[in-house]
Amino acid sequence: MVPKPPPKAPLTAAIASVIRQIPRGRVSTYGAIAAAAGYPRCARHVSKVLNQVPGLPWQRVLGSGGRISLPGEYGFEQRFQLEAEGVRFKGRRVDLATFEYHFPRTPRGALRRRP
DNA sequence: ACTGTGACACTGG
């Protein structure tokens, strides 16, 4: 039997996993990541995961429309990092049509809002 | 068990 599987924050682990799938030179958004992890309405939680789990490609995560949500100097840092990977900006935004990474599939049945 | 939190998304002015 299993000694002790970590039934901790399934959402956190799922989101972290999804973020790691983003290849270099591509980006994604909070909402898309949350949805790909199976939790469509938990975009806000993605930010929490980025702060909790180190080693993630945090710079590849953008807000809706390809905007940088991270304020302050870190925001510029993010922009530099992305440009270093080949991601181009149009004004303050990234052209998602070109650089957004589309995840292969939602790992689990996505929670859908009840009608 | 309850309350606060968060690098959001979306809508209206």
Add this chain to the structure above:
DNA sequence: ACCAGTGCCACAG
């Protein structure tokens, strides 16, 4: 186009 306000929802203390 931009800003401010509102809704959202699982996690952590």
